[in-house]
Amino acid sequence: MNMTLRRRPRGTGEALKDFPTFGLVSAAVFAFLYIPLLFVVAYSFNSNRVVTVWKGFSLEWYADVLTNNDIQRALMNSLKVASVATALSVILALGLAIGLLRMARSGSTFAWALIGAPLIIPEIVFAIGTLAFFVQIQMPLGIGAITLAHTAFCIPFALLPIRARLRSVDLSVYEAAADLGANEWRIFRRITLPLLAPGIVAGALLAFIISLDDFIVSYFLAGPGGTTLPVYIFGMIRNAITPGVNALSSLLLLASILIVFISYVITRRKR
Amino acid sequence: MITKKRGAAGQGSWWAGAPGLFYLIALVLAPLVVIVIYSFLSRAKLGVGVKWEFSIAPYVELFYSESLSGERSFDPTYLQIFGNSFLYALITAGVCLLLSIPIAMWIATRPADRRTTLIFLVTIPFWTSLLIRTYAFIIILNDNGPINGFLGAIGAISMPIPMLYTPFATVVGLVYAFLPFMILPIYASAERFDFRLAEAAYDLGAAKWTVLRRIVLPAIRPGIIAGLVLVFIPALGSFLAPELLGGGKTSMIANVIAAQFGASRNWPFGAALSVMVLVITLLVLLVFAVLARRMSRTSGRSSWEVLL
Numbered sequence: 001m002n003m004t005l006r007r008r009p010r011g012t013g014e015a016l017k018d019f020p021t022f023g024l025v026s027a028a029v030f031a032f033l034y035i036p037l038l039f040v041v042a043y044s045f046n047s048n049r050v051v052t053v054w055k056g057f058s059l060e061w062y063a064d065v066l067t068n069n070d071i072q073r074a075l076m077n078s079l080k081v082a083s084v085a086t087a088l089s090v091i092l093a094l095g096l097a098i099g100l101l102r103m104a105r106s107g108s109t110f111a112w113a114l115i116g117a118p119l120i121i122p123e124i125v126f127a128i129g130t131l132a133f134f135v136q137i138q139m140p141l142g143i144g145a146i147t148l149a150h151t152a153f154c155i156p157f158a159l160l161p162i163r164a165r166l167r168s169v170d171l172s173v174y175e176a177a178a179d180l181g182a183n184e185w186r187i188f189r190r191i192t193l194p195l196l197a198p199g200i201v202a203g204a205l206l207a208f209i210i211s212l213d214d215f216i217v218s219y220f221l222a223g224p225g226g227t228t229l230p231v232y233i234f235g236m237i238r239n240a241i242t243p244g245v246n247a248l249s250s251l252l253l254l255a256s257i258l259i260v261f262i263s264y265v266i267t268r269r270k271r
Numbered sequence: 272m273i274t275k276k277r278g279a280a281g282q283g284s285w286w287a288g289a290p291g292l293f294y295l296i297a298l299v300l301a302p303l304v305v306i307v308i309y310s311f312l313s314r315a316k317l318g319v320g321v322k323w324e325f326s327i328a329p330y331v332e333l334f335y336s337e338s339l340s341g342e343r344s345f346d347p348t349y350l351q352i353f354g355n356s357f358l359y360a361l362i363t364a365g366v367c368l369l370l371s372i373p374i375a376m377w378i379a380t381r382p383a384d385r386r387t388t389l390i391f392l393v394t395i396p397f398w399t400s401l402l403i404r405t406y407a408f409i410i411i412l413n414d415n416g417p418i419n420g421f422l423g424a425i426g427a428i429s430m431p432i433p434m435l436y437t438p439f440a441t442v443v444g445l446v447y448a449f450l451p452f453m454i455l456p457i458y459a460s461a462e463r464f465d466f467r468l469a470e471a472a473y474d475l476g477a478a479k480w481t482v483l484r485r486i487v488l489p490a491i492r493p494g495i496i497a498g499l500v501l502v503f504i505p506a507l508g509s510f511l512a513p514e515l516l517g518g519g520k521t522s523m524i525a526n527v528i529a530a531q532f533g534a535s536r537n538w539p540f541g542a543a544l545s546v547m548v549l550v551i552t553l554l555v556l557l558v559f560a561v562l563a564r565r566m567s568r569t570s571g572r573s574s575w576e577v578l579l
Contacts, residue, residue, distance in 0.1 A: 017380040018377075018380065019377075019479055020479065021373065025373035026373060030374075032370075033447075036410075036411055037407060040406065043410060052413060052415040052420075093291065095287040095288050096291035099291070102284050111295075114299050117299050120501075120504060120552065121303075121552055122507065122508020122525065123505075124508050124529065125508065129302030129306040130298070131532060132305045133301055133305040135319065135320055151294070151298070209398055213400035213402075215400065215401065220532065237406055237515065245406065246410070256398050259398075260394075268387070
């Protein structure tokens, strides 16, 4: 395409594709996306109690945050919720990915509406709906309740990479296995599962961060003992903002970015 | 065995999806149904929850307030909050659109291997905690923050400009939160744009601006519409940006809903407000579906495709 474009009177192909100022706006948008996060991290090293008045470099807030018992408890809660919600959502998503291939049209439309609903409906509605539902069925609030709710909105994130992988599998593989006399369970265990493994890992990682980072649903379902890390951070922001908030936030940012990066590498790797 | 509709033997069957389907019915559909039911019940006199007595009072409360003596009068408080939320969500969607078209087009015109990396860079902030991303603007916009610090240092201002706890801060937080939702669908449309069309237009003597307006914009319209929906709906129901950056002066619907389930302890009213949000969500999606169908008739490519 460039070859043909280069013969045009108005210059090279690349120049024809470029619109004035678009590169500049793009650079500005990238700066806008990342600079706020950089400021959060930078001020986590501030030795001053007043977060945005720089006094000097210090790691004391990290020490402070990492030795705080309440924060450790909140972190444990978050990890428990995220692990169980990830495991549950991956198992359910795996079933859905396979089942969706065989559902009648009306069934799969209904399924997609349910899968997509937590993504499109404002989270506050989903949060208070789940709260009202749990109170109605007398389900106690706390990390159990949070885990059940997180599983529901982790399903789409677990599902998409698995589904992408499933669709790339050559159907003749199944036929060959079936022809050789393998039953459905054996085919699933020996063929489907290993082929889907990268999609499952990528989906699990995405589900894990989505649960780990969730605030609104956790906030409404926490009850007295269910404080997760984001709920704890929200409390810190409400009470007194110190560089401690930034230190804790930076650690959570680092964890999220690391996990999404690993997931990206796994999905990108040559099949 | 259950009849196979599509695919190969041994690929599995539809009932593999049954557990997931039941789970979603129990934890997505049921809560929404409970919300609708609660919105037609009475307020609990003591503690949390509802009294099981049919009532349309929650919906009346949207428009009227009742004085201590029991007299009803028109009260636009909540209508104003809905209006504000609409306004903020619209501004957010508009600003996101203006920022997203250039960056989506710019990325779409890079070499293929670089495109994937750039798009990944756009998505990274989406995967970080929304709470932290919103908190970042408390740091940036406050009176001692870097913006006021910089302007003060170069002598442009003598007093800090109050930016935090204003509607401006709320909208900035919303734009930041949802910008990737606009960039991604527009990019998905732009990536499939055939630049030979632009080339043909140049050959016919069109200027850059004309090409952009007459050729490129119509081609990426499905992405634009999907992006507007994906930004507008969550922005309308946002809780964190107005809560942390608006400083109580710029309540949006979500803050009022949260208050009903918190200190105000008026669950039916909170449920009624949520039903309104659900209705608006459905209406927006309906308009979107109609537009998408009309466009797929003309351009052969649907916005649904871009959205999913």
